[in-house]
Amino acid sequence: MRQFHPNDTLLFILAGAVIVFIIAQSLFFLIRAYKRGKELGITSEQLKKTIVSTSIFTIAPAVAVLLGIITLSKFLGLPLPWLRLSVIGAITYELPAATSTANALGVSLSETIMDPKVYTAIAWVMTLGIFPGLIWVPLFIKKIQGGLMKIKSKDSKWGDIFMSSLFLGMISAFLGMVFADIRSGLVGWIPVFVLLFSAFLMMICGLLIKKCNMKWLETYALPICMLGAMIFAVVITPWIGGIAG
Amino acid sequence: MKRDNFEEKTHIYGRIWILLALVMIFSYPVITCIYYDAWPGMMPVLKGLLGVAPIFWTVGLVEVLTYVPMLGTGSSYLSFVTGNVTSIKAPAALSAMENAKVKPGTEEGEVISTIAVAVSAIVTTIVIAIGVVLLVPLTPILDNPAVKPAFDNILPALFGGLAVVYISKNWKISIVPLIFMLSLFLLVPSLADSVGILVPVGIIITVGSARILYKKGKL
Numbered sequence: 001m002r003q004f005h006p007n008d009t010l011l012f013i014l015a016g017a018v019i020v021f022i023i024a025q026s027l028f029f030l031i032r033a034y035k036r037g038k039e040l041g042i043t044s045e046q047l048k049k050t051i052v053s054t055s056i057f058t059i060a061p062a063v064a065v066l067l068g069i070i071t072l073s074k075f076l077g078l079p080l081p082w083l084r085l086s087v088i089g090a091i092t093y094e095l096p097a098a099t100s101t102a103n104a105l106g107v108s109l110s111e112t113i114m115d116p117k118v119y120t121a122i123a124w125v126m127t128l129g130i131f132p133g134l135i136w137v138p139l140f141i142k143k144i145q146g147g148l149m150k151i152k153s154k155d156s157k158w159g160d161i162f163m164s165s166l167f168l169g170m171i172s173a174f175l176g177m178v179f180a181d182i183r184s185g186l187v188g189w190i191p192v193f194v195l196l197f198s199a200f201l202m203m204i205c206g207l208l209i210k211k212c213n214m215k216w217l218e219t220y221a222l223p224i225c226m227l228g229a230m231i232f233a234v235v236i237t238p239w240i241g242g243i244a245g
Numbered sequence: 246m247k248r249d250n251f252e253e254k255t256h257i258y259g260r261i262w263i264l265l266a267l268v269m270i271f272s273y274p275v276i277t278c279i280y281y282d283a284w285p286g287m288m289p290v291l292k293g294l295l296g297v298a299p300i301f302w303t304v305g306l307v308e309v310l311t312y313v314p315m316l317g318t319g320s321s322y323l324s325f326v327t328g329n330v331t332s333i334k335a336p337a338a339l340s341a342m343e344n345a346k347v348k349p350g351t352e353e354g355e356v357i358s359t360i361a362v363a364v365s366a367i368v369t370t371i372v373i374a375i376g377v378v379l380l381v382p383l384t385p386i387l388d389n390p391a392v393k394p395a396f397d398n399i400l401p402a403l404f405g406g407l408a409v410v411y412i413s414k415n416w417k418i419s420i421v422p423l424i425f426m427l428s429l430f431l432l433v434p435s436l437a438d439s440v441g442i443l444v445p446v447g448i449i450i451t452v453g454s455a456r457i458l459y460k461k462g463k464l
Contacts, residue, residue, distance in 0.1 A: 004281045014276055018269045022327055023370055025262050029323050030363035032258075036251060037356040042345075050341045050357055054364040057340065061333045061403070062372035064396045067387055069373065070380070080273075082377050086370055087270060088328040092441075093301060100296030105289050116283035123274040124285060125293035133305035134267055137313070137325045138260050144313045148350060158459055163349055164415045165455045166315055167339060169422055169448030170331075171411055173440055174404040176426025176447075180437035190394070191401040198405025206409070222340045225406030230395035233402065237394035 004116035006077025015083035022087055053219040060226055065091070072098065075109045080123060088130050101125045186244040190237055198229035251352075252318060259322030266326045304441045311445050315339065315349055319359035327366040331441065332400065336407055337365040343410060417464060421454035422447050 037047050068091030072081035076098065084094045101122045102109045113119050152159030178195045181188030205221040208214045217224075278284045312330055313321045316338055324334040339349075341361035347353040376383060386392065412419045426447055430436060436443060458464050 002281055004283065010280055011277065014273050018273065019370060019374065021265070021269050023367055025266070025326060026323060026363040026366040026370075028258070028262070029319050029359055030367070032255075033319060033356045033359035033363065037353075037360070040352055040356060042353060042356060046345055047356075047360065050345055050360050051364050053344060054337050054341055054361045055368045057337055058333060058365045058368040059372060061329070061399060062369040063376070063387070064332070064399045065329060065369060066373050066376040066383075067396050069377065070384060070387060073380075078377060078380070082373065083273060085328070086373055087266070088326060090329050090332070093297075097293070097297050097301075101289065101293030104292030104296065116277075116281040117285045117289075120274060120278050120281070120283050121285035121289040121293060123277060124290045125297065127270055127274050128290070128294055129297045129301045130305070131267060131270060132302045133308065133325055134263050134270075136306050136309040137321055138256075138263055140309055141259075141313055141318065141321055142256070144310065145318070148314050152350065158456075159350075160348070161415075161418065161455050161459055161464055162452060163314070164411070165418055165451040166311075166448055167411055168415055168419050169451035170311070170315075170335070170444050171404060171408050171447075172419065172422035172426045172451065173443040173447035174400060175408055175423060176430040176443070177437050177440045178401045178404070179427055180430040180434040183431070183434060191398055194398040195401035195405040195408075198402050199409045200405075202406040202409040206413075218344050222336075222403075222406050226399075226402045229402035229405060230398060233394040233398040234391065238391070 004114070004119065006080065006113055006119060008077075008079075011077070011079035015079040015086075018083055019086050049219050053223070056220060056223040057226070060223070060230060068094070071095070075112055076119070076122065077112065080119075080126075084126055084130075088133055089126070093130060094126055097126045097129050098122050186240055190233065190240055193236060193240075194229045194233045197232045198225045201225040201228045255318045255322070259319065263322060263326060307442065307445050311448060316362065317349060317355040317358045319355060320362035323359065323362050323366060327362075327369070329369065331444070332403070333365055333369060334362050336403055337361045340407065340410070417458060418451060418455040422451040425450050 034047055038044070065085050069078070069081045069085050071091070072085075072094060081094065085091065099109060102118070105118055105121060107113070107115070107118050113122070148159075151162055175195070178191045182192060202221060202225045205217055205224060209217050209221070308330055309321075309325065312324065312335055315335060316324055320334070320338055324330050324338075327334070338358040338361045341357050342349055342354050345353070345357045347357050349358065412423075426443070429443075455464065
């Protein structure tokens with residue numbers, strides 16, 4: 001039996017191969033959509049704007065994903081968390097999956113796993129726990145879209161309201177979640193203050209775009225709000241902690 | 246190329262990529278087991294799965310039902326392979342469509358949404374890859390307790406800005422779900438861990454209350 005280590009070269013090669021695959025898939029869809037956009041008469045300027053603003057927006061949440069990898073790497077090594085959080089996964093899935101398996105095997109997750117059987121058990125649970133997400137899409141996508149088309153063709157005004165309702169339903173769930181901790185005292189209000197600060201920044205951006213005709217700001221508004229509010233969190237957290245504590 | 250033709254091809258390509266993705270993600274545990282001759286056995290895997298699969302499989306299905314209508318065809322196939330749908334892909338697609346002033350479900354919406362999700366997937370992958378390479382010098386910075394609040398608050402930081410854009414445009418439909426969700430989380434704070442399940446609940450309430458308002462001619 002080969003000597004196992006969770007940071008073994010083979011594991012890095014395996015994870016790297018899957019990650020190259022993901023980039024290939026993304027490039028395939030990107031190029032296809034870009035060409036299609038041109039056919040439909042969308043300007044190159046608009047398409048490029050979409051690319052630039054999405055890239056900037058993505059950086060901060062991507063660093064948050066990286067933090068998840070660092071957390072998991074303390075006991076799983078780097079390749080497996082790197083793979084899991086680059087493909088389908090999210091820290092909210094992978095940490096419980098690893099914990100559940102470790103509990104079932106009576107292993108502690110406080111130190112790096114050196115037993116290959118524990119490691120592969122965790123890798124299997126992560127994979128089997130997450131793969132149905134891939135199967136649901138091809139199974140249901142046509143039905144879901146057929147239903148949507150029906151709603152829209154029946155009454156197009158209601159169709160628009162219906163789509164907005166989907167977004168607002170999602171947003172309202174997350175806004176509600178931000179208030180979950182406020183009963184625990186002032187510290188629990190921090191996420192609420194961060195939310196309000198982000199909203200405040202967005203209103204300023206909106207005013208600048210409309211009143212001062214700063215159209216270019218549209219591309220950067222969401223990343224500005226997000227990063228601004230994250231910096232705000234760094235500033236107020238020790239301050240509020242000081243008052244409350 | 247006509248719309249139906251393009252759509253149809255997107256479905257075909259999407260399915261091929263999903264199949265390949267399945268092969269890729271299963272290759273990791275399979276090859277690891279063979280190479281180290283370390284098959285874990287059925288029981289540990291089943292026991293571990295029992296703790297997470299019922300929730301994951303349901304949430305996975307709910308996410309598909311929730312996000313497919315918002316994302317469109319190409320970006321659905323891509324988002325569910327690349328992951329982080331709620332925290333990265335859906336907000337990226339929504340704000341890109343908003344900025345480009347195109348509607349989801351139209352051909353233009355499909356293009357912009359797919360570009361946003363693809364770019365977002367590529368950037369995420371690159372940022373993570375750089376981070377993994379630079380992990381040793383980066384860890385003390387990212388693990389620094391002073392920086393931690395920034396990432397603990399990433400969702401409020403994101404949804405605050407996003408909410409302003411959508412609520413200001415549709416404030417009438419927003420009131421009922423917002424009041425409902427605020428009360429719910431105030432009464433049962435522990436629900437914060439299952440926000441994935443509450444997204445469809447929020448959607449049902451929003452669509453229901455919007456339908457009533459619409460029927461009454463208030464929208």
